Amino acid sequence: xxxxxxxxxxxxxxxxxxxxxxxxxxxxxxxxxxxxxxxxxxxxxxxxxxxxxxxxxxxxxxxxxxxxxxxxxxxxxxxxxxxxxxxxxxxxxxxxxxxxxxxxxxxxxxxxxxxxxxxxxxxxxxxxxxxxxxxxxxxxxxxxxxxxxxxxxxxxxxxxxxxxxxxxxxxxxxxxxxxxx
Amino acid sequence: xxxxxxxxxxxxxxxxxxxxxxxxxxxxxxxxxxxxxxxxxxxxxxxxxxxxxxxxxxxxxxxxxxxxxxxxxxxxxxxxxxxxxxxxxxxxxxxxxxxxxxxxxxxxxxxxxxxxxxxxxxxxxxxxxxxxxxxxxxxxxxxxxxxxxxxxxxxxxxxxxxxxxxxxxxxxxxxxxxxxxxxxxxxxxxxxxxxxxxxxxxxxxxxxxxxxxxxxxxxxxxxxxxxxxxxxxxxxxxxxxxxxxxxxxxx
Numbered sequence: 001x002x003x004x005x006x007x008x009x010x011x012x013x014x015x016x017x018x019x020x021x022x023x024x025x026x027x028x029x030x031x032x033x034x035x036x037x038x039x040x041x042x043x044x045x046x047x048x049x050x051x052x053x054x055x056x057x058x059x060x061x062x063x064x065x066x067x068x069x070x071x072x073x074x075x076x077x078x079x080x081x082x083x084x085x086x087x088x089x090x091x092x093x094x095x096x097x098x099x100x101x102x103x104x105x106x107x108x109x110x111x112x113x114x115x116x117x118x119x120x121x122x123x124x125x126x127x128x129x130x131x132x133x134x135x136x137x138x139x140x141x142x143x144x145x146x147x148x149x150x151x152x153x154x155x156x157x158x159x160x161x162x163x164x165x166x167x168x169x170x171x172x173x174x175x176x177x178x179x180x181x
Numbered sequence: 182x183x184x185x186x187x188x189x190x191x192x193x194x195x196x197x198x199x200x201x202x203x204x205x206x207x208x209x210x211x212x213x214x215x216x217x218x219x220x221x222x223x224x225x226x227x228x229x230x231x232x233x234x235x236x237x238x239x240x241x242x243x244x245x246x247x248x249x250x251x252x253x254x255x256x257x258x259x260x261x262x263x264x265x266x267x268x269x270x271x272x273x274x275x276x277x278x279x280x281x282x283x284x285x286x287x288x289x290x291x292x293x294x295x296x297x298x299x300x301x302x303x304x305x306x307x308x309x310x311x312x313x314x315x316x317x318x319x320x321x322x323x324x325x326x327x328x329x330x331x332x333x334x335x336x337x338x339x340x341x342x343x344x345x346x347x348x349x350x351x352x353x354x355x356x357x358x359x360x361x362x363x364x365x366x367x368x369x370x371x372x373x374x375x376x377x378x379x380x381x382x383x384x385x386x387x388x389x390x391x392x393x394x395x396x397x398x399x400x401x402x403x404x405x406x407x408x409x410x411x412x413x414x415x416x417x418x419x420x421x422x423x424x425x426x427x428x429x430x431x432x
Contacts, residue, residue: 079308080229109233110304112311155215156319157222165215181311 032098034063037070044094047086048160051129054087058117061108069102070095075113078161115180126178132166134180143168144175153177185361187242188261189368190302191251192358192404194234195262198252199413200283201227202420203270212273219319223280226312233305253424257414264403265348267413271341274327274334278341281320285382286352288317289374298366321385328389339391350399353378 041063042055054060062073072091076084088105095103115134118126123133132140142149148170155165156179163176205224211217235248246254265283270276291313294306327334353375355363362368386393402408423430 076229078226078229078312079233080225080227082225109308110300112304112308114311155219156315156322157215157219159218161222161225165218179315181315 031065031068032100034065037063037072037095037100040094040098041072041091044090047083047090049126049129049131052118052122052125054091056119056122056125058119058122059087059113062106066104069104070100071104071106073106073108075108077113079109081161083160113181115178118178130175131163132175132177134178136180138180140166140175140177143171143173145173146171184241185358186367187238188358189362190234190238190241191259192261194231194238194248194251195260196266196283196287197227197234198231199260199262199416200266200280201225201231202416203266203268204276204280206270207273207276216273220276223316223319226316230305230309230312233308237301237305249424253421257409257417258406260403260409260413260417261406262403262413263348263351264400264410265345265351267403267410267416268345268348269412271344272337274337275341275344277320277323277327278338279345280316281324281385282345282349283352284313284317284320285378286349286374288313289378290352290369290371293369293374297368302367324391325385325389328386328391335390338389342386342391343394346394347396347398347400350397351401351404354399354401354404356405 038055038060041060042053044054046052046054046057049057057077059075059077060072061075062071064071064073072095074088074091091105092103118134126133127144130144132142132144135141139153140151143151146168148168150169151166152169153164154167154174157163158165158176158179162179164179165174166177167174201224204220204227207217207220208224209217211220231252232248235251239246239248239251265279268279270279288310291306291310295303295310297303297306324338328338329335330338353371355370355372359368359371363370383393400410403410403413
C-alpha cells in the first residue's frame with residue numbers, strides 16, 4: 001500500500017501556490033470574479049491524493065456570489081470520507097488567504113459525485129503518480145508502473161474509500177486503482 | 182407513536198449506524214490486511230450514511246438534536262434498527278454472511294427509495310446506492326468464495342446462514358410507519374421487495390453450494406423498537422461510553 005503522505009513533496013507546485021495563496025491575505029477592494037475564484041480553487045490539492053486538485057477531482061460543484069457572500073458548493077466523494085472536513089478547511093483557508101471575508105460552504109449530495117467528473121488532466125496526474133485512473137469497464141487499463149495489461153484485483157477496497165487494490169502480474173507491483181462510481 | 186417520518190429516518194439511520202459499528206469492530210483484527218481495509222471502508226460508508234439519515238431525522242424532529250446526539254444520547258429502547266445488524270460478528274464468515282443478507286435488502290430498498298417523493302431522502306438514497314453496490318458485490322463474492330471453498334469454510338458459511346436466517350424476515354415486514362410512508366410516496370413497501378430478494382438469494386446460494394433453511398420463522402421487534410436482542414445494549418456500552426462518561430465532550 002502506498003503511503004500518500006510521504007509523497008506529498010512530489011506536488012511542490014501545488015503547495016507553493018497554496019502557500020502563496022495563504023500569504024496574499026490583504027482585504028479585497030472589489031469582488032473577484034467567479035472565474036478567479038475557480039482558478040484559486042484549482043490549485044488546492046486533495047488532502048489524500050495531493051497530486052490532484054479539488055477541481056481535478058470534480059467535487060467543487062458551484063461558485064457564486066450571493067450579495068457580498070461567496071458561496072462555494074462542494075460534494076463529498078463518499079458519504080463517510082474523512083477528508084471531507086479537511087477539504088472544507090483547506091478551501092476556507094485558501095479563500096480567506098485571498099481576502100474573502102464572507103464565505104459560505106454548501107454541501108450538496110445530489111446529483112451524487114461520479115468519477116466521470118474527474119478531469120482529463122486529473123486522470124493523467126493520477127496515472128503518473130501511480131494510481132490507475134477509473135474506467136467504466138470496472139478495472140484499470142494497465143499497470144501504472146510498467147504499463148502491462150496483465151493485472152488482477154487484490155481487493156475491492158483500498159487505502160482510501162475511493163480506491164481499490166490491484167496488482168500487476170508482470171512487474172508484481174501492487175497499485176491503487178481509483179474506483180469507478 | 183412519534184412523527185412517522187422521524188421514526189422512519191431513525192430506522193434507516195440506526196440500521197447503518199449499528200451495522201457500521203459492528204463492522205468497525207474488525208478494524209485491526211481481521212484475518213488479512215486486505216479484508217481489514219475492506220471492512221473498515223464498509224463501516225466508514227455506513228457511518229457516513231448514518232450522518233445523512235440521522236442528520237435529517239434531527240432536522241425533521243426539530244428539537245435541536247443532530248446526528249451525534251441521536252447516535253450517542255439515546256438508549257436501547259429508542260433504537261429502530263433491525264435485529265440482524267446487531268447480531269455479534271462471530272467469525273469472519275458469519276460477519277460476511279450478515280453483510281450479504283443485509284446488503285441484498287439494503288441495495289434493493291435504496292434503489293426503490295431513489296424515487297421517493299421527498300427530495301432529501303431520494304438524494305441520500307442515490308448517494309448510498311453507489312456505495313452499497315460495492316458492498317453487495319464484495320459480500321456476494323465472499324459468500325460464494327467461502328461457501329464453495331474448503332470443507333471448513335463451507336461448514337462455517339452454512340452455520341452462519343442457519344444462525345442468521347431467522348433475522349432476514351424482519352427487513353421485509355411492513356407496519357404503520359411504513360404505511361404512512363407508502364401513502365405519501367416517501368418510501369416503498371418492504372414486503373413488495375421480498376420476491377426479488379429471494380430469487381436473487383437462491384441463485385447466489387446455489388452458486389455458493391449453501392442450503393437455505395426451510396423454516397421461515399422470523400424474529401422481530403428491532404425495527405419497531407419493541408424488543409431488541411440483548412446484544413444491542415452491549416454495543417451501546419462501547420459505542421456511547423465516552424459521551425456518557427463525558428457528556429458533550431468534543432476534540
